[in-house]
Amino acid sequence: MSTPRVAVIGFAQAPCLPSAGTTSGVETLVPVFQRALAEARLDRREVDFWCSGSSDYLAGRAFSFVNAVDAIGACPPICESHVEMDAAWAFYEAYVKILAGEAETALVYGFGKSSAGRLRRVLALQLDPYTVAPLWPDSVSVAAVQARLALDAGIVTERAMAEVAVRSRADATTNPYAQVSGVLDLDDLLGRPYLAEPLREHDCAPVSDGAAALVLAAGERARAHPRRAWISGVAHRIDPPGLGERDLTAVPSATTAAEAAGLPGDVEVAELHAPFTHQELLLRVALGLDARVRINPSGGALCGNPMFSAGLARIGAAAGQVMSGRVRRAAGHATSGPALQQNLVCVLEAS
Amino acid sequence: MSGVDAPPLSAPLTISFDYTRSLGPVLSRFMTGLRERRVLGSRTADGRVHVPPLEYDPATHAPLTDLVEVAPTGVVTGWTWTDRPLDGQPLDRPFGWALIRLDGAATALLHAVDAGSRDAMRTGMRVRIRWAAERTGHIRDIACFEPGEGPAEADQPAGDPVTVMTTPIRLAYTHTTSPEESRYLRALAEGRLLGQRCPVCRKVYVPPRVCPADGVPTEDEVTLGDHGTVTTFCVVNVPFAGQRRDPPYVVAQILLDGADIPIPHLILGLPADQVRMGMRVAAVWRDRSTWTTTPENIAHFRPTGEPDAPYESFKDHL
Numbered sequence: 001m002s003t004p005r006v007a008v009i010g011f012a013q014a015p016c017l018p019s020a021g022t023t024s025g026v027e028t029l030v031p032v033f034q035r036a037l038a039e040a041r042l043d044r045r046e047v048d049f050w051c052s053g054s055s056d057y058l059a060g061r062a063f064s065f066v067n068a069v070d071a072i073g074a075c076p077p078i079c080e081s082h083v084e085m086d087a088a089w090a091f092y093e094a095y096v097k098i099l100a101g102e103a104e105t106a107l108v109y110g111f112g113k114s115s116a117g118r119l120r121r122v123l124a125l126q127l128d129p130y131t132v133a134p135l136w137p138d139s140v141s142v143a144a145v146q147a148r149l150a151l152d153a154g155i156v157t158e159r160a161m162a163e164v165a166v167r168s169r170a171d172a173t174t175n176p177y178a179q180v181s182g183v184l185d186l187d188d189l190l191g192r193p194y195l196a197e198p199l200r201e202h203d204c205a206p207v208s209d210g211a212a213a214l215v216l217a218a219g220e221r222a223r224a225h226p227r228r229a230w231i232s233g234v235a236h237r238i239d240p241p242g243l244g245e246r247d248l249t250a251v252p253s254a255t256t257a258a259e260a261a262g263l264p265g266d267v268e269v270a271e272l273h274a275p276f277t278h279q280e281l282l283l284r285v286a287l288g289l290d291a292r293v294r295i296n297p298s299g300g301a302l303c304g305n306p307m308f309s310a311g312l313a314r315i316g317a318a319a320g321q322v323m324s325g326r327v328r329r330a331a332g333h334a335t336s337g338p339a340l341q342q343n344l345v346c347v348l349e350a351s
Numbered sequence: 352m353s354g355v356d357a358p359p360l361s362a363p364l365t366i367s368f369d370y371t372r373s374l375g376p377v378l379s380r381f382m383t384g385l386r387e388r389r390v391l392g393s394r395t396a397d398g399r400v401h402v403p404p405l406e407y408d409p410a411t412h413a414p415l416t417d418l419v420e421v422a423p424t425g426v427v428t429g430w431t432w433t434d435r436p437l438d439g440q441p442l443d444r445p446f447g448w449a450l451i452r453l454d455g456a457a458t459a460l461l462h463a464v465d466a467g468s469r470d471a472m473r474t475g476m477r478v479r480i481r482w483a484a485e486r487t488g489h490i491r492d493i494a495c496f497e498p499g500e501g502p503a504e505a506d507q508p509a510g511d512p513v514t515v516m517t518t519p520i521r522l523a524y525t526h527t528t529s530p531e532e533s534r535y536l537r538a539l540a541e542g543r544l545l546g547q548r549c550p551v552c553r554k555v556y557v558p559p560r561v562c563p564a565d566g567v568p569t570e571d572e573v574t575l576g577d578h579g580t581v582t583t584f585c586v587v588n589v590p591f592a593g594q595r596r597d598p599p600y601v602v603a604q605i606l607l608d609g610a611d612i613p614i615p616h617l618i619l620g621l622p623a624d625q626v627r628m629g630m631r632v633a634a635v636w637r638d639r640s641t642w643t644t645t646p647e648n649i650a651h652f653r654p655t656g657e658p659d660a661p662y663e664s665f666k667d668h669l
Contacts, residue, residue, distance in 0.1 A: 030567065
């Protein structure tokens, strides 16, 4: 039996907002589903498999992903699954489901109301529950320790980090879903106070509420679609949970994921899920992306980082570059966990 | 429709629970060691000592049982500075977070450094453990680190090994309702039960919600009466923490007349073993002066004495 080829045929996202009202993601998801399915030219009853990424810790309510199933319209019954990670990993599950021949179409979605609680404190709970989480190290401080290691190792500079922020904000001016955008002055940024040294505000993604949905298809449904981005490789890898167990500046799991996904050297665009400026610089090295590769034309997670959908949105944005005919090859990357612990790489091609 | 333009309701929501975890053979010894002011690491096949200890060798996958003591002093390999500590963090004044490699260890652990000021922090600085005055066998037996060197000051072993650790978790949220839920809750404060009709299947949902059959928001508002039918129920016989009523009592699904989805509530006013499917019930409202935007405005439902509704009338709403 030959392995089916799978393509992205639709993508939509909600605007990234500092606060999107309701703690339930259901209302946010309805219009996102409608737009993604319209782009895919698919009726919701033609979706064979639904898969989502979200976390109850964000909203502070149990089984929030079950509530979200209302937005699917689960009558008659549907085939559904969920990951407690960024929806990029739900994308991977759906991709495998299609490769296994158990579905021909899938809708993958992620949602999160990061603003309901204090995000950087909530995220402490994803750390080792015995020796780390009981100290409540917040996610910004953990990232700042990683940035310090990269500075000390001479891999990044505060100026190079600020340049990432300047470029991202400028690119985001053409992205209607971005939360922050505009023209920043490099020297002005470097004079601003630290949030968690060596990170300043511009080095950190804003706290964002949001959602995204992506439609996958194989077979005739993919071939017949006028706009599609074929997936030529996907892989994800994980590093040890102990923050002192790995070289935080090398991102080994990103490197191995890129190798396993067959990330080509001539990729034209890469959407990297880097919630901190130094992480984009680390990822460029880890993924072997040289200066010719256009990074994050959407503005990236630095201009809107809805938890549990920002990684999926990177794949959607990369697919959009291919579907629009602007590029022939693009890469989408997603991360989950602290300090780039888990990394997923997806390669998308026009044919 | 009152309150259409009012902002969605929101309220603080605090969640707290104690995570109680059993430790296993490696972490049990590690935590027991902390209680005695000793830090133990696990040695992997390549000879490296890992602190905090690993339970399995990541290369050979063998269980790691060879725990060795390392020094209470070490070196900062990476750090940041916190001006405004958050709830639950080790110190309530500005402090440094640092990865610290203890002397004798090959890996670093994350902890707080009580350095006084940011200017005292640097990569490569020497630090020593400040032990908590009372130690229970928990990572917080290390109160924090402080700059400097220090002699080992271990205690004699005392007490049973630590096999369980408890970590209190407390999270604060702001819960916000949807505009439709807000109108439902505001109507409750006026003694009205508000549903909404799905534009596709015409079913009426109370409280309003995205139609679970069609995946579209409900639109037309429908005011419902407070009479209904018990579709199904359970008798609560088990006492539990936070329970407000002595068991046995009945929690039922009640299909309000005109609605297509039941709501859960209490059935009181008759012995628990006399509640039945199809029984007709009516809401018993609390005193009007106590009404707020909550379903608790209805104290419970009671039987009306009408003949039972036929099964066919509610069989699709179980």
